[in-house]
Amino acid sequence: MAPPRSAAAAKRQAAAHVVLGEECLRLNPADGTIASRVPALRAAEARKVASRAALAFASWSRESGAARAAILRRAAALMQQDRARLGMLMRDEIGATQAWQDFNLDQAIWQLEAAATLAQNLSPEPVPDAGGHNLVFREAAGVCLGIAPWNAPLALGVRAVATALACGNAAILKASEICAGSHLAIGDILSAAGLPPCVLNIVTHAPEHAEEVVEALISHEVVRRVNFTGSSRVGRRVAEMAASGLKRCLLALSGKATMLVLEDADLEAAAQAAAYGAFLNQGQVCMSTDRIIVADAIADRFIALLQAEAESLRAGPPEEGARLGPLVSEAAALRLEDMIREAEARGARRICGGARRGTFMDATVMDHVEPGMRLYSEELFGPVVAICRAASEAEAISIANDSAYGLTSAIWSRDTARALALCRQIDAGSCHINAPTLIDRPDMPVGGVKDSGYGRFGGLAALDEFTELRWVSTSSPLGQP
Incomplete structure (x- = not known):
């Protein structure tokens, strides 16, 4: 999670990018060579992406959990096969060492596999009573926006969207301008695994357009959930924007x-x-x-x-x-x-x-x-x-x-x-x-308190972040007139 930046620091960081027309180039932090080049979207294009995601949501939300799980597992297998290329991309964009490349890839694959397991365990919960029957369903929320940071490109990029997809939501990943190539690769892999068009959408942009793109996405009426991993300073702003639209927000923020x-x-x-x-x-x-x-x-x-x-x-x-x-x-x-x-x-x-x-x-x-x-x-x-x-x-x-x-x-x-x-x-x-502070597991509730945010990624706790609970009752036991 990136700490707050001064104006001078932001200016020096911008020097690591070159904008050429509708493309943004990221420069390698070690040697200044071109690490990746991605589309530089603006607010209007970002809003169109959200609208396309809403159209894709209708059919994706009706897919069975087993079908969604199969796509997520294929994506995990494809990521495993593509480890060398993905590792080099992280090295070029953020200077990732081999150890950090491996950590990211292992975590991202685990995230996809854990999400696949969740997709197959979304059955309604029966709550019987003497006068009839009650069912509690978990329904997909709609379009979920994930905003991921640069420091763990694959691990946190996949985390921002995997559970949302598993639950039947359409998803938008607002990529970090620092590792946009790595974040785009997540979309490519899920597409190759069979994810239908526009169910997952990757939005990239130039550094100077970050705020307008985020505001356009959060304010769009089709976006119903927002998750953000990053600094507490930016997290407060994201929470304010989400609150203005009464949109539930999951914040994983700075730590110490x-x-x-x-x-x-x-x-x-x-x-x-x-x-x-x-x-x-x-x-x-x-x-x-x-x-x-x-x-x-x-x-x-x-x-x-x-x-x-x-x-x-x-x-x-x-x-x-x-x-x-x-x-x-x-x-x-x-x-x-x-x-x-x-x-x-x-x-x-x-x-x-x-x-x-x-x-x-x-x-x-x-x-x-x-x-x-x-x-x-x-x-x-x-x-x-x-x-x-x-x-x-x-x-x-x-x-x-x-x-x-x-x-x-x-x-x-x-x-x-x-x-x-x-x-x-x-x-x-x-x-x-008797362990390090740096431990992450997709099957455990991960999140913080105080200025480190609220809400939880991981495990069954994450279901509350990406689904709506619906209570359905009948006046007589199910199956009877």
């Missing part, structure tokens, strides 16, 4: 994931999990480990282990043996550099990393991060992790909850009962014991 490391933790395993959670995809994930709260008694030992993990994660071109790729833009790297400099001026200590080389930044560990520092309060969205020290459980929980965000968290302790009790005290949509 916290990991608690207690004095009885397996420190080596915790350090490995922290490095994975903080630095996968250069930390550009809403579930990335932003803050690690460490018990005073073991802080120095844990930090030494984490430092060793971090120092092995050098950023640069993969052909040079680097394990971290570029940040999405130089603006993102400059923002992190400013935050590190500000924290050091206020007393934080840099353990390793922090030097910027264009869009590249090595894994960075900052110790003694405290309230008042931007590293403490803002979503980092880069290869930087902040360490806070705590003298007690109560202080650790207090620090963990001292955040506007509440997406995901983790606790490391050999005492599972103790960790479980602490999990229940953390304001977050999920908490993982």
Whole structure:
């Protein structure tokens, strides 16, 4: 999920695009070569797309769950076969490393398979009573708009539309201008799998036309559901636009994931999990480990282990043996550099990393991060992790909850009962014991609290987001006059 951008940062990001007539070109963040070229739609074209989706909805909503499931499973198989091309597309558009390419592909395939399972389990629920019979149906809502971010192109692009399609809705994916080629590929794969025309529609645009396109889609009368994954700043605006049309909205927004490391933790395993959670995809994930709260008694030992993990994660071109790729833009790297400099001026200590080389930044560990520092309060969205020290459980929980965000968290302790009790005290949509903060499963309810949004992707909870409940009653038992 991208953090809010200043005007200067937005200008630098726009330099990563070239608009040629009705086409928008995305430039590779590592070397400036052309990564992808897509149609640059405006508001009028976006509204026409929504109207076509509404026409396609009528027949698609009448398809059986088994038929919808078969298409979704074929799409999963096609994506598996096309892994190499899709991985290279993500590498060129966002600088995805091999590990992040694999994560995206595995998650997207899993999302499609999980959605197929849901499609086959939408039977009406009988609620009998003495005087007759009641049925509760889940009906497709209509046209569902998904707005997906750039940082996990396939995983979050598929998530934005898969359950909607499984439930019989037509869907629109408003692609990110940063990874529009990857998002268009999702539509190509589902079309090749047999999805009828206009049931899924991918809308691409130039960066400067993002707001007008989003407003045109959300305000269109045929759009009945909106899901948005991205920054809290933009999420508020999306929620306002949806609310004006009384449209249900699912928001998966910014995070500032916290990991608690207690004095009885397996420190080596915790350090490995922290490095994975903080630095996968250069930390550009809403579930990335932003803050690690460490018990005073073991802080120095844990930090030494984490430092060793971090120092092995050098950023640069993969052909040079680097394990971290570029940040999405130089603006993102400059923002992190400013935050590190500000924290050091206020007393934080840099353990390793922090030097910027264009869009590249090595894994960075900052110790003694405290309230008042931007590293403490803002979503980092880069290869930087902040360490806070705590003298007690109560202080650790207090620090963990001292955040506007509440997406995901983790606790490391050999005492599972103790960790479980602490999990229940953390304001977050999920908490993982002896695991990284960065865990995503399409069969589990994924979402946040506070400024991290509301609603849930994944599992049966997602059905509420993409269907309408309809109560049908009869005055006598079914099958009788």
